[in-house]
Amino acid sequence: MTIEAAGETGVHRRIRLGMVGGGQGAFIGAVHRIAFRIDDQFELVAGALSSDPACAKASAKELGIPADRAYGGFEEMARAEAARADGIEAVSIVTPNHMHAPVAKAFLEAGIHVICDKPLTTTVLEAEELAALVEKSGKVFVVTHNYAGYPMIRQARAMVASGDLGEIRLVQAEYLQDWLTERLEATGQKQAAWRTDPARSGAGGCIGDIGTHAYHLACFVSGLELDELLAQLSTFVPGRQLDDDVQILLRWKGGAKGMLWASQVAVGNENGLKLRVHGTKGGLEWAQSDPNYLWFTPYGQPKQLLTRGGAGALPQAGRVTRVPSGHPEGYLEGFATIYAEAARTIRAATAGVKPDPAVIYPTVYDGLAGMRFIDAAVKSSAANGTWVRVGR
DSSP states (O other): OOOTTSSSSSSSOOOOEEEEEETTTTSHHHHHHHHHHHTTTTEEEEOOSSSHHHHHHHHHHHOOOOGGGSSSSHHHHHHHHSSTTOOSSSEEOOOOOOHHHHHHHHHHTTTTTEEEOOOOOHHHHHHHHHHHHHHHTTTTEEEEGGGGOOOHHHHHHHHTTTTTTOOOEEEHHHHHHHTTTTTTGGTTTTTHHHOHHHHHSSSHIIIIIIIIIHHHHHHHOOOOOEEEEEEEOOOOOOOOOSSEEEEEEEETTSSSSSEEEESOOOOSSSSEEEEEEEEEEEEEETTTTTTTTEEEETTOOOOOEEEEEEETHHHHTTOOOOOOSSSSHHHHHHHHHHHHHHHHHHHHHHHHHOTTTTOOOOOOOHHHHHHOOOOOOOOHHHHSSOEETTTT
């Protein structure tokens, strides 16, 4: 099955896209470029790909961006592209965290839609200001929590919403890695260096980098809103400035309870994202390492394996499925789904209509919720593990 990224019939030209960050030596920028090309709905035509002007120009040349649209800074890019008749319609922000807010602000004020990597900003105040600016601008703002794009995650969300699990009692999420088990940042490794630097990453290390993914996934599937948390943020590696292990108890509004564990020093784990949701009538289990499968257990009955494209798959999973059942579909396609939903929404905004109600993507408000989650966890841990209300 092929996803219809436009969300409607007819032929559409590609949306003109710019990118800030993601030049030579970057990691996530290349992932975004692969993802937005999968459904062929975007064309990369401009970029400020590095804070180093020489690197920015060299990176643009490699990607086929014309020299006159290879910018040395994001402010220049926002002004110049807004003034062009063929200027970009949207920008993809794939910089370190501390640049998300200023870059997004510049493009929103220039009247350009924004697709931004997570976490939204480095502080709650910045996130609140950005959310207010999005409201004022009326522009589309998408946060690339890519795991929300997986077909079986869409299925899990639909099953919870339809009442298949009954009243939700327990939500548990974990995201485990081991790549920061040693002090990699001391070797000059670029990705480790900025992620462990408070000036560029913000107050959270592991919690901001992967903990926010686990948190968003828990909220996205369960439909619950977090009330308060009790957090223990640990730094196991000597000399590291930010947390590398996160263990949190969760109290959801309505009475459900939960746990979240995120770690970048859990030896033996490459990218272990898992989610469990349990209610009065049944439970769901999903693992990113085996994303085509969703385990569903109705209370008192045998465990059922639901597969992407197989028996029991719901339309919510089918509409974001691209490849035949039995074939792997995961990380890159999850990102692509977020871009496809962004394309649908941008096209609807251009036409002055509302997108199809089936269109779902993480918004600036999801990004704000993530920042409030980080803030509460940091405060709780600093107070030796006291309960802290989220967003207060």
